[in-house]
Amino acid sequence: MSVPPDDPADRRRFLRVVVQSAGGFFFVGCLADSEDAGSPAPPGGAAYDWDKFYWAYAVDTDRCIGCGSCMRACRAENDVPEGFYRTWVERFEVDAAEEAHVDIATGRSASFDRDALPPTAGRRKSFFVPKLCNHCKNSVCSQVCPVGASYQTRDGVVLVDAQHCVGCAYCVQACPYATRFINPRSHIADKCTFCYHRITVGLPPACVLVCPTKARMYGNLKDRQDELQAILHRRRYMLLKPELGTNPKCYYLGLDLEVV
Amino acid sequence: MADPQNRRSLIAFAFAAVLLATVLIMARADALARRPVFGLATILLAAAGTVVALAVGLGALLAARRRPGDPARVTGTWSHVLRLGIALLVIGGAAIVARAALVPDSYGAYGYFRGDAVRDAMRERKPAHQGRAACAGCHEAEGALHGKDFHAGIQCESCHGAGGEHVASVAARAEGKAELVPVVIPRTQEPCLWCHRRLAARPSSFPQIDPEEHLRGFAVADLGTPCMRCHDPHEPLFLTRPLREARLHPVIQQCRDCHAGDVDTAAVRPEGHPVVFECRYCHGDIAADFAERTHRALPCGRCHQAHRESETATRIVRSHGPDFCLLCHRDFPLREPVGMPTVAWPAHPERNPENPPPPLPEDAPCVDCHMDRIHARGLATAAVPGGAP
Numbered sequence: 001m002s003v004p005p006d007d008p009a010d011r012r013r014f015l016r017v018v019v020q021s022a023g024g025f026f027f028v029g030c031l032a033d034s035e036d037a038g039s040p041a042p043p044g045g046a047a048y049d050w051d052k053f054y055w056a057y058a059v060d061t062d063r064c065i066g067c068g069s070c071m072r073a074c075r076a077e078n079d080v081p082e083g084f085y086r087t088w089v090e091r092f093e094v095d096a097a098e099e100a101h102v103d104i105a106t107g108r109s110a111s112f113d114r115d116a117l118p119p120t121a122g123r124r125k126s127f128f129v130p131k132l133c134n135h136c137k138n139s140v141c142s143q144v145c146p147v148g149a150s151y152q153t154r155d156g157v158v159l160v161d162a163q164h165c166v167g168c169a170y171c172v173q174a175c176p177y178a179t180r181f182i183n184p185r186s187h188i189a190d191k192c193t194f195c196y197h198r199i200t201v202g203l204p205p206a207c208v209l210v211c212p213t214k215a216r217m218y219g220n221l222k223d224r225q226d227e228l229q230a231i232l233h234r235r236r237y238m239l240l241k242p243e244l245g246t247n248p249k250c251y252y253l254g255l256d257l258e259v260v
Numbered sequence: 261m262a263d264p265q266n267r268r269s270l271i272a273f274a275f276a277a278v279l280l281a282t283v284l285i286m287a288r289a290d291a292l293a294r295r296p297v298f299g300l301a302t303i304l305l306a307a308a309g310t311v312v313a314l315a316v317g318l319g320a321l322l323a324a325r326r327r328p329g330d331p332a333r334v335t336g337t338w339s340h341v342l343r344l345g346i347a348l349l350v351i352g353g354a355a356i357v358a359r360a361a362l363v364p365d366s367y368g369a370y371g372y373f374r375g376d377a378v379r380d381a382m383r384e385r386k387p388a389h390q391g392r393a394a395c396a397g398c399h400e401a402e403g404a405l406h407g408k409d410f411h412a413g414i415q416c417e418s419c420h421g422a423g424g425e426h427v428a429s430v431a432a433r434a435e436g437k438a439e440l441v442p443v444v445i446p447r448t449q450e451p452c453l454w455c456h457r458r459l460a461a462r463p464s465s466f467p468q469i470d471p472e473e474h475l476r477g478f479a480v481a482d483l484g485t486p487c488m489r490c491h492d493p494h495e496p497l498f499l500t501r502p503l504r505e506a507r508l509h510p511v512i513q514q515c516r517d518c519h520a521g522d523v524d525t526a527a528v529r530p531e532g533h534p535v536v537f538e539c540r541y542c543h544g545d546i547a548a549d550f551a552e553r554t555h556r557a558l559p560c561g562r563c564h565q566a567h568r569e570s571e572t573a574t575r576i577v578r579s580h581g582p583d584f585c586l587l588c589h590r591d592f593p594l595r596e597p598v599g600m601p602t603v604a605w606p607a608h609p610e611r612n613p614e615n616p617p618p619p620l621p622e623d624a625p626c627v628d629c630h631m632d633r634i635h636a637r638g639l640a641t642a643a644v645p646g647g648a649p
Contacts, residue, residue, distance in 0.1 A: 015318070019311050022280075043370070043378035050378075065462050067455040069418045076422035077388045091461050111454045112461070126461035151373030153381075161377035162384075164364075196381045198389075206389045210418045212455060213466070 042154075048200045053155040054221040055194055055249070058228055058237070059130050062254040063215035066091060066128035068110035070207035070216060075110075077195060077206035082108070084181050086192040087132035087207055092258055096122030100258040129259050130216060132207070133158060133179040133192035134240060134248030141171035141180060141191075150189065156221075156249060157194045165189050176244050194218075221249075265324030272317030273344070279310040292368045388424035389417050398430070406494045419451050419493065420444050452487040539564075550635040563634075581623035589626075 042050050066089050074080060074087050085104075093101045093116045105112050117123050139158045142150040149164035150171050160171075165188035172180045172189060183190035195205035199218070203209070208216045219228020231253075238255040239248045252259075283306045286298040321340065369375025395416040396403025406412060417423050421444040432438035449471055458468040475483050487493075539560045540547035550556060563584070582605065591602035606622050631637055 011322075015315060018314060018318075022307070022311060022314070043375060044382060048382070062463065065455055065466050066459065069454065073389060073417070073422065079385070093461060109450060109454065111450070112457070112459055115460045117460075123460055126459075128461050148367070148372045148374070149377075151371060151377070153378055154370060159377065159381050161374050161380070163377065163380070164374055193381060193384070195387075197384050198387050200382045201387070203387055203389075203391070206422075209389050209391060210415045212414045212418060214413070 044200055050153060050155040050200075052220075052222060053199075055135065055156045055199060056219055056221045056228060056232075056251065057132070057135065057194070057249060058217040058219070058231060058251040058253060060215045060217070060253040061127060061129050061256070061259075063213040064089065064128040064130055065213055065215075066105065066112055067212060068105045068112075069210040069212060070130060071105060071110035073206040073210040074192075077198075078193070080190070081184055084183070084190070086179070086190070087130065090129045090131055090259075091116060091126065092129060092256065093117045093121075093126040094124040094258060096124065098124065125256075127256065129252075129255070130207075131177065131179070131240075132250065133194070134177055134246070134250040135192075135194060137247035137249060138245060140174045140176065140244075140246055144170045144174040146170060153196075157196055157199075158191070159193055159196060160189045160191060162186065162188055176241050176246060177248075265320045269317045269320035269324060272313050272320060276310050276313035276317060277348075279306055279313055283307050283310060292372065386424060388422035389415070390423045390427050392416050394427060395423060402494055405492075409495045411494070419446055446493075447486060447488070449484065449487055452491075452493075546635050553635055554633045582626045585626040585630075 042048070044050055068089060070087055071085060071089060074085075078086060080086050088104045089110075090102055090104050091112060095101065095117055101116050103116050115123075115126075117126075135152075135156060135158050137152075137156070139150075139152055142152055142158055145151075145165075146168065147164055147166055149161040149166070150158070151161065152158050167182055167188045169182050169189065172182060175191075180189055180191045182188065195203070195207075198205055205216075205218055208218050217228055217231065219226040219231075221229060223229070232251055235253050237251040237253050240250070240252065240255075241260060242248075283303055286303050286306065289297050290299075290303070318341070325340075364374045364376065366375035366377075367373070370378065392403070392406075392415055396407075399416075402416075406414075406416070423443055425441045426443045429438055429441040433440050453471060455466075456468050458470045462468050472483055475485060543560075547560075550560070586603075586605055588600060589602050591604040606620075608620070627634065
């Protein structure tokens with residue numbers, strides 16, 4: 001085996017080659033990255049330009065009659081397993097001691113069969129509050145997802161990629177509004193999709209469609225003619241847990257302090 | 261290999277590998293976010309660090325190969341560098357291949373997620389709820405009837421369930437491919453009570469009933485009687501045909517349906533205000549006749565109980581036996597006299613002993629004999645606008 005002479009010029013040449021090739025790889029890598037980060041066609045094709053939409057939801061708690069139509073419609077529309085809810089209706093009953101009792105409509109019929117408090121409890125006030133995914137602008141659930149399966153679309157809807165989700169339930173714990181669950185059939189995270197398969201073809205979400213008193217509303221915040229914007233400009237509203245900075249896009253009209 | 265130079269070279273190369281990975285991740289993140297998350301300066305600094313670490317590692321490696329006493333010569337060949345290079349290339353190549361295989365093509369197209377997932381979500385399922393217009397496309401009569409009533413704003417599918425399969429099966433049946441999938445036809449009280457059961461949490465302006473109280477009020481024995489026996493679900497404001505013939509009454513708007521508290525009915529009503537009906541508008545003959553009779557101090561609604569507990573119909577007491585009249589006229593032991601004639605029931609001792617009437621069943625309506633105390637019969641239908649119901 002021949003021993004190469006320790007020529008300083010050789011060493012310099014070697015180092016030069018190393019540095020140049022490393023730099024070359026680096027810039028080629030950057031170029032390749034910037035190529036696929038251009039502006040790809042919107043996922044909906046020509047029929048639905050998601051850059052023209054920013055979906056938001058509103059609930060008028062004064063109008064809700066607690067009939068559970070939304071819960072039944074959501075279950076039918078999205079094949080939600082029994083015992084789990086993508087949307088639900090909470091009933092608040094405040095007794096004479098100013099203590100709030102909360103329950104939700106359950107079961108297949110999703111209806112309230114009787115008053116929660118006995119007549120002797122001295123009911124102060126009682127009302128219904130529908131709940132669902134708030135589709136936060138600053139969504140905690142998609143931030144904690146370790147595999148990039150939970151994400152927010154450009155039109156403002158928080159979704160779960162069923163192919164990518166590993167069911168770790170990190171998002172279930174992270175959601176401050178308890179709107180997520182692990183689907184017992186698919187074993188992945190499940191949540192309100194804002195009926196993405198409906199709103200992207202111009203249909204209202206199932207819960208909005210069936211609400212008999214129009215307590216549930218939805219709209220496009222990018223459309224100045226939108227009815228929801230008119231309502232939000234006219235009415236006073238509140239958000240759930242605004243102190244968390246999640247910036248929910250579910251606006252509550254007539255919300256009580258008891259509701260969290 | 262305990263040579264400190266060897267160890268130093270290993271540490272330097274490991275450091276270089278970590279730095280290189282950092283550079284790649286930062287570059288990728290910036291490219292994905294399409295804005296400088298880490299910034300070019302940081303990335304270039306890390307790249308420079310990589311190069312320096314590599315150089316240090318190489319220097320240490322070369323130093324380790326120096327023979328003691330012959331510092332000017334390299335002892336080994338380039339083979340160790342070659343081995344290291346090959347190992348790095350294999351590991352790096354494996355990482356690139358694995359990444360290409362594991363990361364979906366569309367990942368990062370719109371953000372830190374699989375771009376195709378958005379399209380998947382759009383096509384995840386077909387809309388199950390069709391909307392009222394789709395139903396009315398075939399069921400024209402029901403759609404037209406439904407559109408005229410209070411329930412006009414209610415979706416068909418709120419009661420009949422999502423109609424997607426039903427609609428799809430209509431097309432499939434036309435091609436002879438499948439049977440018709442029927443929609444749900446509710447036959448119980450429950451679907452009505454989803455909305456109309458009386459609950460404290462319901463807004464008080466919303467019509468709601470306690471089903472038991474409602475049915476007892478109408479003297480219906482079977483408390484499970486479906487609402488549809490009396491109310492046409494497509495037109496619940498009016499009662500079903502047999503009951504219309506039994507002279508039950510459609511609801512009419514009263515002041516309190518819209519205004520809270522007591523309303524001064526004499527106050528001037530603004531132009532365009534809906535008419536607030538009074539009984540005499542339609543039943544003028546009866547009202548005039550009633551004003552001559554002993555019961556004239558009572559409002560019509562005392563017996564024809566309209567709007568009691570927001571109920572949507574009036575009833576005509578006659579058809580329900582004697583119980584209602586006995587609420588006021590029964591002779592209870594120890595009852596304070598209230599200034600009206602009372603009767604012991606079912607003894608009815610005031611019956612004329614000289615000329616006893618035929619024996620009465622216990623449920624004989626009082627008004628069969630005593631109607632002259634109230635108002636003449638046979639006037640009602642003649643007075644209803646548009647003739648008999």
